[in-house]
Amino acid sequence: MISLILRDIRLGVRAGGGMLIGILFFLAVIAVVPFGVGPDLNLLARIGPAILWIGALLASLLGLDRLFQADREDGSLDILILQNHEHPLALTVFAKCIAHWLTTGLPLVIVSPALGLLMNMEPAGILATTATLLAGTPAITFIGATGAALAVALPRGGLLVSVLVLPFVIPVLIFGVMAAYGAVENPAPFTQPFLLMCALTLFFAVLGPLAAGAALKASSD
């Protein structure tokens, strides 16, 4: 299991892993927003958390379809499925999700404070948004794994995966943005939406790999 995580991290970090692509896409989305909405600093600060979240969401959807497709193309997926007795497929998927998040999700979280500065956000808002991204982006990966597993046999399944996954990540987005606003706007709460989002992440950490494992097993026919 550990060896699978290490292998996927190594693959993600080396050329062609898509780690940098996600960060660049995130940067591009955040950088064009001020041009679109105009130089109103107060407005930018107010919509900052939402824009950061939407940018991070789109950037993490970007590489999701490759989660299993690369393994399918080179035949590794068959061998991974065959080891079902030694490593249950749901655990294998969980390990792949962890590695995928560490190489694509975590870098987004790390650069988000710098991008928050571009949105004229105050320090408390930046901190809260980064915290919600840290706790919320794993859920996107776990939900996305199910979509990626369903579309694994399709040659150009990228967009389909995003469309399949989006409705399920909307609750995570809502609570994430709500918590980030809660940190800066006084009457709004921070703790409750943050804890609800954490609960969603934990829930999908179990359900996502189970569903993806079942989908992968069915797809090998």
Next chain:
Amino acid sequence: MKLVVTDLGADRGSGPIFEAITFALRDGEGLLVTGPNGAGKSTLVRAIAGLLRPSSGTAVLEETNEWPDVPSASHYLGPINAMKPALSVFENLSFWQSFCGRPALDVDAALDRIGLAHTRDLPFSYLSTGQRRRVSIAKLLVSHRPVWLLDEPTSGLDAASELHFAELVREHMEGGGIVVAATHLPIRVDGMKRLEFSGAVAA
């Protein structure tokens, strides 16, 4: 241990590909599945490996307590090599060794065995087609599995490597292993049973 295949049939939605395949292999026995392209050899191997749900029949292991089912006891050498081009040969093989468990030969020893010790630290993508196939064959040696399910194992190999591979298969059978190999180029191993698929099925 005994690999028993009973009344196995497969169907890919356009009519049966094969039906009522029945055989049993004991320790040290091998089966060579031959036939023209499109006859269903690969489908048979995938069905035995449990990668494809058969439309009828079963493939089970009998007289063993160590292995609960066929997939857990099997190495599947598919038509694609299951190696990552961006990783080195050594990294690829040691990953499969630690993931599959039950280490048999050391990775370096396995590379020595297939005569590719000098490629140890090269990225897998630098190798030629035949060398890639040989690294994939080395995967069979690094972890222990009693059943080898081979799908066109010798494709891309030159004559010398083919003979060498036949020797590996013979050794595995002498050590009590079971081999099922689907191939249109017969592997030169004496004493293997034969299953001939006659013609291509209409798609």
